[in-house]
Amino acid sequence: MRIGVLASGSGTNLEAILAARLPVAVVVVDRPCRATDVAAAHGVVSELVPWGGHGADRTQFTHDIVDALERHAVDVVVMAGFMVILEKPIFDAFQGKVLNTHPALLPSFRGAHAVEEALAAGVKVTGVTIHVATREVDSGPILAQEAVPVLPGDTVETLHERIKSVERRLYPETIREFLK
Ligand code: GRF
Numbered sequence: 001m002r003i004g005v006l007a008s009g010s011g012t013n014l015e016a017i018l019a020a021r022l023p024v025a026v027v028v029v030d031r032p033c034r035a036t037d038v039a040a041a042h043g044v045v046s047e048l049v050p051w052g053g054h055g056a057d058r059t060q061f062t063h064d065i066v067d068a069l070e071r072h073a074v075d076v077v078v079m080a081g082f083m084v085i086l087e088k089p090i091f092d093a094f095q096g097k098v099l100n101t102h103p104a105l106l107p108s109f110r111g112a113h114a115v116e117e118a119l120a121a122g123v124k125v126t127g128v129t130i131h132v133a134t135r136e137v138d139s140g141p142i143l144a145q146e147a148v149p150v151l152p153g154d155t156v157e158t159l160h161e162r163i164k165s166v167e168r169r170l171y172p173e174t175i176r177e178f179l180k
Pocket of ligand 1: 007008009010011012013014080081082101102103164167
């Protein structure tokens with residue numbers, strides 16, 4: 001099994017996946033980011049497929065991402081903090097084999113601002129959801145969930161870090177089960 005990881009940011013989930021010795025064949029990023037350095041530090045090749053931002057052709061971008069993954073003969077795609085919404089081509093190319101981690105208990109707080117919205121809603125418990133990604137954002141079959149408490153005085157940063165510390169354990173475990 002060969003995993004392709006998609007990332008856009010600090011890459012701490014990627015680090016956990018690599019530390020768990022999961023078979024990562026390539027890391028694909030849409031912007032210069034720390035995830036590239038994490039890949040390099042583990043001797044894993046990375047590819048930059050630049051996202052043009054608002055107004056760019058999302059379907060063409062998705063095709064370019066699929067091409068990058070296919071060049072490395074990837075079997076399973078793992079999104080780890082990938083911040084661009086992808087279109088149909090990736091879900092056709094890797095049917096049922098695109099995984100995502102979301103920093104909330106889905107179906108609550110879908111979208112890119114899940115931590116902020118959970119804090120604003122005043123919930124006492126939020127969490128982590130690992131799921132199979134589908135065309136509909138932050139939907140798709142749930143593989144694993146774990147609750148994370150919201151504590152008095154939390155900021156977006158402190159809450160997100162508590163959530164991420166759970167993701168870094170739960171995501172590698174769930175990927176390993178999925179590969180079986
Ligand atoms: C994670 O919380 C993930 O759920 C969210 O972005 C964060 C990525 O963190 N979509 P990192 O880049 O793995 O450190």
